[in-house]
Amino acid sequence: AQTVTQSQPEMSVQEAETVTLSCTYDTSESNYYLFWYKQPPSRQMILVIRQEAYKQQNATENRFSVNFQKAAKSFSLKISDSQLGDTAMYFCAFMKRGATNKLIFGTGTLLAVQP
């Protein structure tokens, strides 16, 4: 069975600084996706970034980028130029490619951006 581990329950960063959130996963699958989702306080869960395992190039979305290390089963999220609106719970998630589309979530990292 697949597992996703986020070892940082809480993190804090100053506005305009850079922060990296860690995620590791365990799987015997070779074809899968990895995701970072953001859940602001009392607001909707939104997709931040997605990585396809067969792609070696790290995904980027504006200020958000990932460091995908397939052999090490590591998938960290880097947020550059942190903004107050980045304050949220961040969840790392794994999905085996196939018919079921089931997401397996980590326990989350609560990120606080300080002014």
Add this chain to the structure above:
Amino acid sequence: SAVISQKPSRDICQRGTSLTIQCQVDSQVTMMFWYRQQPGQSLTLIATANQGSEATYESGFVIDKFPISRPNLTFSTLTVSNMSPEDSSIYLCSVVGSNTDTQYFGPGTRLTVL
């Protein structure tokens, strides 16, 4: 991505009663899911809502407690039956559109059971 709405957005219910949560999508989607997020915790998949057939439940979740309907490709309901305070959670639906393997989430329903 699809626009997903859920009703109600929140509710406070008495133990022993049932609540039905609706999930509506503005376009046809291939797959719909229901998740539970207990206070301060991550998301746990309850079931996959299958159009025109019975839902597929994950371990620890049963149809008698969480009956699910999906009459068409844009709508699903989740009922939380015979509620107890332990059912107090956020319930979220998610969808996977065509030509994508990415799930998008609804705004959630915050349920409090007294």
